Amino acid sequence: MLSRQQVRYMMLTRRQLAVLCVSLGSVFLFSEYVLYYIAIWQCFWPHLELERSASIEPQKGRDISSPHQPIRVLFLADTHLLGSRQGHWFDRLRREWQMERSFQTAVSVHQPHAVFLLGDLLDEGKWCSDKEFWEEYLVRSRRMFRHNADVQFHVVVGNHDIGFHYDVTRQKLNRFEKAFNLSAVTTVTIQGNIFLLVNSVALDEDGCFMCAAAEEQLKDVSLSLNCTQGLVGEENAGKMQCKNAQKLPNSSPILLMHYPLYRESDANCTGPDSAPYNEKYTTFKARYDVVSQSASQKLLWWLQPRLVLTAHIHHGCVVHHPDGTLEHTLPSFSWRNRNNPSFLMAVIHPTGYSLTKCFLPKESSVITLYVISILLLLVWTCAKVRQRRRFFLSKQV
Numbered sequence: 001m002l003s004r005q006q007v008r009y010m011m012l013t014r015r016q017l018a019v020l021c022v023s024l025g026s027v028f029l030f031s032e033y034v035l036y037y038i039a040i041w042q043c044f045w046p047h048l049e050l051e052r053s054a055s056i057e058p059q060k061g062r063d064i065s066s067p068h069q070p071i072r073v074l075f076l077a078d079t080h081l082l083g084s085r086q087g088h089w090f091d092r093l094r095r096e097w098q099m100e101r102s103f104q105t106a107v108s109v110h111q112p113h114a115v116f117l118l119g120d121l122l123d124e125g126k127w128c129s130d131k132e133f134w135e136e137y138l139v140r141s142r143r144m145f146r147h148n149a150d151v152q153f154h155v156v157v158g159n160h161d162i163g164f165h166y167d168v169t170r171q172k173l174n175r176f177e178k179a180f181n182l183s184a185v186t187t188v189t190i191q192g193n194i195f196l197l198v199n200s201v202a203l204d205e206d207g208c209f210m211c212a213a214a215e216e217q218l219k220d221v222s223l224s225l226n227c228t229q230g231l232v233g234e235e236n237a238g239k240m241q242c243k244n245a246q247k248l249p250n251s252s253p254i255l256l257m258h259y260p261l262y263r264e265s266d267a268n269c270t271g272p273d274s275a276p277y278n279e280k281y282t283t284f285k286a287r288y289d290v291v292s293q294s295a296s297q298k299l300l301w302w303l304q305p306r307l308v309l310t311a312h313i314h315h316g317c318v319v320h321h322p323d324g325t326l327e328h329t330l331p332s333f334s335w336r337n338r339n340n341p342s343f344l345m346a347v348i349h350p351t352g353y354s355l356t357k358c359f360l361p362k363e364s365s366v367i368t369l370y371v372i373s374i375l376l377l378l379v380w381t382c383a384k385v386r387q388r389r390r391f392f393l394s395k396q397v
Contacts (some may be wrong), residue, residue, distance in 0.1 A: 018383050020377060027373040032077055032097070035361050036105040040081040043096060043358035045072055045110065048347040054115035068192035068350055071113040074106060075344040077258075078332035079117065080160060081141060082387030087336075095336045100144040102333070102360050107147055107187040114190055116197075116329055117152060118311040119158025119258025126163035130175060138179055154188055157199040158258040158312070165287065166206045173210055184214035185221055192350040196221060196303060200259035200310075203295040204287050212260030221300065222302035224248050256303035258312050260329045262286060262296040266317055272359070273316035273331040289313065300325055307353060314338060316357070328355065335363045 012020065049071050079099055082092040083174075107115070122137055124129075147153055162172045176182060186197040202214035226232050228243035228250050265283055266275045274280070286292040289312070291299070300323055308327040314337045318327040333341050342359045 012381065012384055013257060013388075020381060021308065021376055023373075023382050027370065030098075031366050031369055033101065035366065036101045037109070039361045040105050040109050040358060041382070043345060043356070045345055045347050046354035046356040048349060048352060048354040050349060050351060058312070070347045070349040071191045071193065072110065073346045073348055074110070074112045074115045075118060075256075075309055075330060076103070076115070076218070076333040077118035077330040078120045078158070078314055078334060078335060080120055080123035080332070080334050081137065081144075082336075083122070083128050083137065086129060087123075093338065095334055096144060098335050098360075099333060102341070102343075103145055104360070107151065112151060112345075115147065115153045116147075116195065116256055117145070117153075117155045118256055119156045119200075120160040120307060120311065121155055121158065123162050124165055125161040125176065126159070128171065130171075133175055133179075133301050152188070152190065152380065154186075154195070154197060155182070155200060156197050156258055156311075157182060159201050162201060165208070166202055168210060170202060178363055183217065184210060185217035186223060187246070187248070189249055192251055192267055193348050194248055194251055194253040195224075196253045196255050196305070198255065198257045198299070200257040200291055203259070203291050203299075205292065218298070218302055221253075225253065225303065249350065251374070252306035253303055254348070254353075255299065255303055255308045257291070257308070260290045260310040260312060260317075261299065261308060261319070261321065261327055262290050262293040263319055266315060266320075269315070269317035269329075270320075271311070271316055273338070273340060273357070275313070275315040275317075279315070298385065309344070316342070339363050373380075 020075075037149050050070075080094065106112075121141055125133065125137065128137060142193055145153060157173075157176060161176050181200070184196065184199045184202050188195040188197065198218070199210065199214060202208075202210040204211050205215070223232070223241060224246040225248060227245045230249045232242050263284065266280045269280065270277060285292045290296075300321065305325060308321075308325060310327060310329045313329060314332040315329070316331040317327075319327040319329070321327060323377050328344065328345055331340075331342055332338050333343060340359055340362050343355050345358055347358050
């Protein structure tokens with residue numbers, strides 16, 4: 001049986017134990033806090049040249065001189081905050097910490113004027129009770145995505161927020177719209193820029209209670225845009241229509257939705273955040289994975305957006321539609337859905353815009369950092385214990 005003195009020499013000294021604890025704490029602090037700053041500090045707002053250049057998307061045949069200043073906007077998507085039904089408690093804790101740290105770091109470092117979240121804020125909004133929605137989900141989301149009063153924060157409706165089309169009820173739709181001040185088509189204007197937040201779950205064109213409302217509101221917005229751009233006839237009926245229409249800035253809108261516009265698959269998508277090879281050629285299902293072809297054509301024809309930003313499929317993609325409209329599909333902001341989340345940084349002006357993507361730390365890199373650090377600390381601990389044991393044995397001789 002080992003004596004008390006022998007046991008003491010088989011353990012670390014207080015100083016060595018302190019070094020071990022400080023080292024473990026440093027690894028944790030670096031991995032869970034500092035690493036986000038290092039990644040996000042490497043991202044910069046894109047340059048926007050306000051003269052005609054390759055970095056600007058022109059205003060589809062119109063030359064507009066604008067007194068407005070460019071605005072800085074962050075776009076993110078598919079955060080999927082877990083509820084009480086799916087996912088382990090540690091999974092929820094871990095993912096929400098990662099997203100909160102990323103968002104707070106991005107807002108602190110880059111100081112945007114506005115943030116848009118392109119749907120699926122929640123993971124179980126389609127199932128949760130009113131009590132869970134108002135007392136848990138909403139409180140957690142507001143804590144995670146807290147921001148200064150001078151930063152506008154807007155949320156687009158996603159299928160996990162209210163359910164797929166066949167599962168949506170008035171109660172689930174109304175509570176989400178009330179919580180985030182939304183309608184089927186929500187118009188947000190910032191410094192002369194028009195952002196149209198469309199509930200893409202309501203674009204099934206089957207006359208359902210929310211689909212009919214969405215189509216009517218899209219027609220109203222289309223009329224307002226045409227009136228602003230002088231595309232409505234000068235006859236009395238046209239003047240009367242424009243008199244009652246919503247007054248909008250003279251700028252082509254930016255369309256924000258959860259579902260992407262119609263495309264067959266992600267076969268033509270490239271980049272570090274595009275779908276894996278085995279998923280790229282999977283055919284998308286209309287009204288489930290993407291908006292139907294007819295609804296997509298209506299949106300492009302009625303609204304004539306200069307840019308479309310979408311989400312839903314958790315992978316990134318850039319699509320050039322036949323009419324020249326550019327669509328960016330954003331990948332998920334959650335590490336639960338992908339190894340390399342990212343968000344979009346945009347500098348936007350009524351006469352143009354410029355985009356860049358900011359990638360967050362890879363989860364595989366963080367895990368590797370933890371494994372290597374722990375192994376090194378174990379080797380160091382074993383070496384120190386062995387050194388003390390040898391010293392003890394030498395004293396016994």
